[in-house]
Amino acid sequence: MQRFFFLISLCTLSILVRAQDPSQRYPIIPFPSSLVPATGQFTITANTALLVQDKRFANEGQQLQELLQPALGKQLTANASASKILLQHDPSITSAEGYALRITPQQITLKAGQPAGMFRAIQTIRQLLPIGIEQPAKPLASLTLPAVTIQDQPAYAWRGMHLDVSRHFYSIDYLKTFIDRLALYKFNTFHLHLTDDQGWRLEINAYPKLTTIGAWRTFNNQDSVVLKRAVTNPDFDLPKQFLRQQDGQTQYGGFYTQAQMRDLIAYAAARHIDIVPEIDMPGHLSAAIKAYPFLSCTGQDGWGKTFSVPVCPCNEPTYTFMETVLSEIIALFPSQYVHIGADEVEKSTWAQTPACLELMKRENLKNVEELQSYFVHRIEQFVQSKGKKLMVWDDALEGGLKPSSTVMYWRSWVKNAPQKAVQNGNNIVMTPVSHLYFDSPPGSQSVENVYKLPVVPQDIPASQARRFLGAQANIWTEYIPTENRVDYMSMPRMTALAEMVWSAKKDYPSYQKRLLQHYLRMEQMGIHYRLPDLTGFAEENVFVDKAALSIRKPLASYKLRYTTNGTPPTATSPELPAALTIDKPQTVQVAAFTPSGVRGDVYALRYQQQAYAQPVTPAGTQAGLTCDLLKKYFKATTFMKDLPADSTYLINNLTVPKTVTAPSFGTRFRGYLRVPETGVYSFFYTCDDGGVLRIANRLVVDNDGNHFPIEKSGQVALAKGMHPFEADFIEGGGGFTLKLKYSVNGSAPAAIPDSWFTH
Structure with a gap:
């Protein structure tokens, strides 16, 4: 009788597990290629054994130890135990980032063909663990993981995030934190925009003025804008540690030494993330020209009709400079790609320079667009001589581009650029401004827009789809001066991108449910994320007799607070009732607050009283x-x-x-x-x-x-x-x-x- 009852209980539990929404029990982002729910759970204690059964996974085994040790209070041993976590090599897993994960009540088995795949498996483990793993207040007796069988691998090889450290500067510590978040969501590329008009951020030994002069500036018009915004939002305040007094002026900036960058590259590599350096050229180089004026055709920096004065492609010292800089970059970064931008180049000075006109005649170049291509081709030849591949923005297609260059498509208004690139034989990374520029203000549809963007445009022939390596989002930082603001602009959009480029099958409703649990994890991790939108109301509201304002909280842990006196809500403002009666014209300001006190966006809901507009009866109307x-x-x-x-x-x-x-x-x-x-x-x-x-x-x-x-x-x-x-x-x-x-x-x-x- 007891055995019969036990069988019934198992059957009932199995039915419950199958009936439970996988997005709730397995809140994994990006969602795996294959996930089969199972009954029960595995319990990790200080007595659980961690067995790395192939030395190629020693680094990943240590990463798992570092994840579990703060929560358990000690490292797991490799002693024989009834409770085991096994890291095994499986040569049948041919995808470099693919893995298999099986969790039963008795054992966890992680399998991969390559270390990168094992690391991705550990990130799945991390997301299945309780959120307390992120910042444990004290050691716990145990941790539980739901039973499951997963087979997983990425849909696309390029899964990237970009950060512009030139417009505003960020510490090495924050870059490591940013890399940790990339790792959690299974990104493999960190595109680091190191130079631009506003600042040169990496030490170059051959040209020390690039950082002693080019890394610093007096406040520009963008700095003035953010300082005004900082009056009401501290996320816009310029970081004091990046200000200095020089020659009686306040200067703003900073740079990374090569030793610091070497350490960051190693940190990323341990997490199987490739840092791709970008040294923008021939335009966007005011910071370099300010330090070395000989680089421009005019002998000085400045501004043309649309963009900054570029370097001069008609003088040999320009190529000596660029090749010397790139030699140090290539020696530092193991990435197979070197990004040179080649976008938004103001070419008016070239057309007025005798040396350029002579070069164009000698090389049979029809216009200044072809002159830019001449420059890009020379730089690419040098980069290839060092065993690297060249990467450019899609602007570089205009004067002609070699098939060996990889193109980042960003100009979403140039609809035929992807087709032009594949017809030319170029590989492409998708990063259109319309969806994947995370410096654009986030709104109620921005996460969904990212999630539903196809990596391969619909009008691309199936035979050319292989040329689309993947996608990345860009964070240009003209108006993003602080780390908190980077967090706000990137999260949670980054999670939507992660699933868009990893998961072959998309399920937006499932993703939305899983994302709700990730907000709690982000809270625990100290991420200054953008809280989910409040819905169920309009910004401009009307009522005839009276209305009721009722807003559902996105998460039970949030508190909705409101004011009616014209000031934004604070952590001490009254909580919004289930239904707030509106019977007179007024403005209600509402915001959500997390348990740690982070305030979400403030919604100003304006109410006015209005009679029903009476219909009209025009004669002879037609449809449309x-x-x-x-x-x-x-x-x-x-x-x-x-x-x-x-x-x-x-x-x-x-x-x-x-x-x-x-x-x-x-x-x-x-x-x-x-x-x-x-x-x-x-x-x-x-x-x-x-x-x-x-x-x-x-x-x-x-x-x-x-x-x-x-x-x-x-x-x-x-x-x-x-x-x-x-x-x-x-x-x-x-x-x-x-x-x-x-x-x-x-x-x-x-x-x-x-x-x-x-x-």
Whole structure:
């Protein structure tokens, strides 16, 4: 009888495990290629044995020890024990980063063909362990892991993050912390942007002025902007340790010695992360030209029509300088790639320099774009002579590029650049500004936009897909002066990218559930992440008689606090009740607070009282909207007012006609919106660049100006029937986003049906 009961219990437990959502029990990001749930759990104690059964995994065994020791209070031994963790070599696992993991109640077995794969397996173990493993207050008696069988390997070879340390400078300690986060989410590439107009950040022995002069600056216009923002947000304050007094001036900057960089490279290599150095050339080199003026054609640094004055590709001393610098870079960095940028080059000085005109004639170069390619080809020849590969931004395609160069595609408005690159035989890393520039302001859709970006564009032939090595996100730091701000801008978007480039199968709803548990881990790790968005409301709200503000907390551990006196909420502000009654015009400011006191974004919810707009009855209406197209650049939609349209289209919904190819334009959508019931309607207007929405002759959403994709929302009280509809939209160049959703009386946002529009 007892045996029968035991069998029933096992069957019941098995059913429960199978029924449980894997995203809850196994909150792994990126999610493995194959995961089979199992019953039970493995318990790690101080008596558990850690057996590294192949010496090639000695480093990874030590990494696992360092993960577990703070929580258990001692290192695990290799003595025979009933409870074991085994690290084994498996030659059948041919992917360098692939691994197999099996957890049973009796044993943990990690298998890999290469050390990198074993390290990735340990990161999976880390994510399955309780979050207390990250900052244990005191030794624990035990740690538990859920039983499971995993087979895993990455979908793409290039899984990277970029950090610009030139615009603003960050300590070596923070770079190590950043690498730790890359390791946790199974990235393998850290692209370090070491030089730009604003600062040269790496010691070069042959040219000491690059750091004694080029690493420092007086405050520039970007520094002035962040200092103004620092008045209300300390995340924008310039770090005091990177300020110095020199010649009666306050200077800002810093640099890494080669010894420091060698230590950082070793730190990353132990975590199987490759640091790719970028020394931008021939443009973005004001810091170097300031230190060595002979590098420019004019003998001085400065600014051209669009970008900074570049180095001169027509003088041999330029190549001596570049080859000497690159020799030290190549000797320092084991990466197979050297990135030279080759983007945004102001070529006007070249066209006016006799030496350049003579060189162009001698080499039969038709224009200054081909002159840039001449420079890139010479640098590539040198880099290849040192056994390295050249990497450039996609701008370098314009004057001609050799197939041996690898291209980073960033200019999302140049739609044919990926096709042009693959047709030329170049490999590509995807990093489009539209989705993967993490210096763009994060918003309610930014994580989803990253997650759902295809690594291989849809119009690429299957035969050319192999040329897409993977993807990375870039953090350009003009307005990111502190480590906390880097955290905020990168997390949690970095986790979405991690799954996008690792996991062959995508499941965004599952990822969202797993991400909620990762917020708790980030909290424990001290990451100053951007808290998940608060939802269920609009920014501009209306009520007829009264309304109730009700916001669901993203995580139970958060507290929602609010104010109505015009000041942002603090940790001592009152908690938001389950339903806050609104019966008079006012502004309610709401923010979420983590247990450690980190405040999320502050939402200012403005309320105004409004009567239901009465419907109109125009005669002779037809389905759809009219769309006026103006082929011109606009800073704001207001500049389109009263201007004649270049052409007019009839469309079914709020979309830009597919035939529109102008890089910059404005559109005016006009017609009527027929709503099926009386109610308070919320509208969510996403624009890149800007837009304004008016319904029933009332301003509903103001999302104007030139900016990255941003969703803004507003409400309007509408009686059942037809109402005047006006939507303006501008695109300033660089690729556009235009979306409009609605909800009524608190329903989930949805696309507006075509049948609602008439004109």
